[in-house]
Amino acid sequence: MDLIQIDENGLHLVFEKTEDFGCKLLHFSALPFDERSLLHVHDRETGGLRLNTERYNLLEIMISGQNRPGERHGNKYISTSPGDRMKLVYFADKHNEFGRKLEIHMEDKTCGIETISHMQFYNGVQAVRCWTDVKNVGTEPQGLEYVSSFALTGIEKEGMLSTDDKMRVWYPHNGWQREMQWESYTFPQLGLARCQPEEIQRSSKVIGATNIGNWSTKEYLPMGLLENTETGSNLFWQIEHNGSWHWEISDQMGNFYIQLSGPTETESHWWKNLQPGETFTTVPVCVGSTLGKFDDAMGELTKYRRMIRRKNADNEKLCVIFNDYMNCLWGNPTTAKELPLIDAAHKAGCEYFCVDAGWYADGFWWDNVGEWLPSKERFPNGLEEVMDYIRSKGMIPGVWLEIEVMGICCPKAARVHPDWFFTRHGKKVHDRSRWQLDFRNPEVVEHANEVVDRLVRDYHVGYIKMDYNIEPGIGTELNADSVGDGLLGHERAYLAWLDSVFARYPDLVIENCSSGGMRIDYAMLSRHSIQSTSDQEDYLRYASIAANAPSGLTPEQSAIWSYPM
Template sequence: MPNISICENGIYLEVEITESRDVRLLHLSPFPLNVQELDSEDARRKFRIVEIQVTGMDQDDHHGAKYTGTLPGNRLKYVCHTDRHNEYGRKLEIVLEDEGLLVTVHYQMFNDIPVLRSWTEITNSANTPIGLEYVSSFALTGIAKEGSSSWEAKSRLHVAHNTWHGELQWRNNTLPELGLTRANASSLKRLSYSTSGTWSSEGLLPMGCFENVERGTALFWQIEHNGSWHWEISDMANHLYLQLSGPTENENHWWKSIGPGETFVSVPVAVGIVEGAFEQAIGELTRYRRATRRPNVDNVQLPVIFNDYMNCLFADPTTEKILPLVDAAAEAGCEYYCIDAGWYADGEWWDEVGLWQPSQTRFPGGLKEVTDYIRFKGMVPGLWLELEVMGVHCPLADTVGDDWFFMRHGKRVIDHGRYQMDFRNQEVVKHADEVIDRLVKEYGVGYIKMDYNINAGIGTEVKADSFGDGLLQHNRAYLQWVDRVFERYPDLVIENCASGGMRMDYALLSRHSIQSSSDQTDYRKYAAIVAAAPTAITPEQCAVWSYPLRDGSEEEVIFNLVNCMLMRVHQSGHLAEISPNRFALIREGLDYYKSIRKDLAGGLPYWPLGLPSYGDSWLCLGLRCGDKSYLAIWRLESTEDTIELPIHFLAGLDADVRCSYPQRQDCAWKWNPEGGVLTVTLPSMNCARLFELQ
């Protein structure tokens, strides 16, 4: 049998097919395969290209909770493969079989980007149903085989922890620090990371990175799913493996029966590998994200958005309160005005949402009077929605069937006073479409902040083989609904929000042009989130709040603007009530942002001080945009007023450096071309500046 050897976009991929038709993924690397790095035949047969566990079959391994030695995954045989090119790049499909199953492993590559998208397709060719407990979307053994030292010594794992008000907290550790060491040829210990429910990034982001620090490579991945997911790393046959998947039975209450002739397709994942470290990995992942998302003008023009929620109206809008803010937002240079939550209720509304009709009490002259005024002032009007939920006291909730909602054990699922709506139900879809159509056609809405503030848990039992199966079906139905909305309204901007960043995944972000980064209300704490944000979201999709206080200082205004200047501006705050000198700093910042935003849409991130952590006294984030580079610098609770920033890619060059925002000479800097070091002095604690380097 011929092996499959591919070198594409800087990735070497080797698939071995034995005489017995066993299929092994031996190699994925920026370097060619060195056969001396592979062990015996007994070890190589563990390099499975896919793992599948079917109910009623053995798991042929001393595995503990690991997904190794799965059956029929461990005995699948080669049938054929295709290797062709399509509009994205090279596409490899490998077909395997076992009694009653036909399995296709898909690897979609992308021109000039060292990333592939992987998923698994399973068709039941038997005469009886087959129950699936686990299906890998990507499996790779030998992720640390290159180099001479032990995998304990050369491995670093990067994991992104994520919580409300505290998103994007990356940590990197050696595997022994996380509890994984070589106890035998294969241990029972695994490093397992998983999220269950409708918040795909609650607790953890669906991504990670593994560095081989001896060989100088970084393997990175993201799971492109808006629901439950799982990944794990462990050792087997003296090698480390990585497996990525959507929901599983053990971790996520997912089990799927596929009948004769039926097909199941796993959740897609993106996997890449580079010569370099974490920063280079994120750069390539950024390029991949741009290449695979829905094309839209919003990510080219990067308009400035005013939203009246954060540190402003806080979900208490009225005509009287909004109109002065509209005037101030227009004067500051904002291009969209989004009315946030509360516009649909006279008073308390949390557990009554669902009808989405404007409050006549809040808007005596009608909501259209306000949206027309926003348009008159030269801005596009927007509204907040939370269409996937219905409050338990919404009048509609008692008139519709239970099949509108998630159900478990015969009861409607309730979380935080809301029911979760099931987008497999066509009546639910009709209801959601009617709301969108009404807001766009009657009120001229061009921006929707689509929020989502509950976690509906492991799924629903309605028309499902398991709770997790119902959730997966709903997740996919919701994505199909979003696709149809954009087909009807291609210029409509829909922000993806889930209590800030609780649903940051590229199932949704391949469709939505903008993502809420956080609900953090303290601009100083926000800086650490901002500095890490490009790891999870392209800068031009990442909405960051700028919310100056009514009576704050000038440094507070500047800090707020620097927070958002390299991404998407979500301006807020009581702009109609702040002092003229502070308002002038806002106008200056937004004018400057408009002058550079064309560069940001193609920028790649870098971190002169490394990734941020809460409690750091200095933070720094840069964007490389062709020949020009931008650098946001924050001094927090540091008693030292000066910091040295290594800018390695400019070493040896006489770079032109200037403080570009604000335009005043109250900080100092010095460029050392020999060492490639920028030394910056900032005037006080809790201040920030933006620099240009060229």
């Protein structure tokens, strides 16, 4: 075998250049590559043992109209085409300000595509950031149905025991008021027990997790850990995306694999018609490995998260914030109610004071969000009076926003063009009496900028609790190849808008809140300095959420509610 061995930051990677110019990823682990300690399968023809690397594809990519001759059993993203026939062009080994970086260039001349698999190391961290570029260098459009950000076969090969006995997969269940609840399972407990001779093991069962829609963590956090109890090694990962994502573990031809990606056609209605000359880039993912227990892996992931996030003073100061919503005003603020709370927050030593929902509505505040003009009924002398009083007490004022939506009773919603909103089957998408704004539309971005600029300029706001309380589903059909393509475009446009806000106002603190913890992902948290961990109202039930929070995000980004006793 013609091998390329990479040893960096305690990680050991091995690539194989095959005789037919393929490129395989044979090994990714905190353990060195040692064939003597690997679980081989019996070769029926020779009666010996072999490490069958035929299916160890570095990249899986599926293009519409291409045959999949290999056996995959069901919806698994293996034996993809042209994934199975990608050829190595060159292997680049570089260094940049973060650390070492690998770029593996491959091509498929049949479809006329070129790909680059990126692997960015970070100095002193046992984790790598991975993503894939796909460029159409041909003359015809090519329909992308699936592109992996990371693919690794042979996840069970270290040690000699059966996968039934040594492999455990950990992943965090997530839900409203019950965030970050980790569970671990053996493969048989999830239905992926050995069912055939080792050399042909290939079932139709897939284990993993998927998110569909704009609430990126409504059922699971986009992360997990695979533990080998025999060798004491593990593989951990996170998908860094604020929308649809997918990871899966399954078997093929005697081996087990893991694959990480953003949106897919089968799960999330994503399909991209890649035009000649156009490049598509997958969502980034993090993959790492350590020797030791769960906490060792989370420690490396914490170091990595600190490396990739936006540098800001807020994560160093760790200020105390008073928010008037939970177990307090519950979205019914007035000047008369706020002033004594401001006095009490000042006395308690708070450094920020946030006026939560309702400040813009005379009555019911839920379905008229979107214009963000202060209620004169609630604040007879203007919102400025409350904001100035907060400043006079030495605190920084803040307000609640839900900038990505407009309520069905919002006056401005009737004045704007329908292409401001998500649309499916020719109709605007409703959820909980709100419409989803599409941040691919420059007029929507202009509207969002006007709101933030006005709050900072006129009311001297230094803190925004940015909430998000709907799930608009699979996406939008407007100006998109598929509804999932529209959703992905919106999500990336929203991140670009966030970047522009922080560039204008580097000291502005924007809390990431989505009904509490419905978007705990590192697309958002690489920008935001603080994350709402839950809407949980019961401090006894909050205990497990608070304890598990450092696994989902860095401790200094975790906003934990404190309750009056």
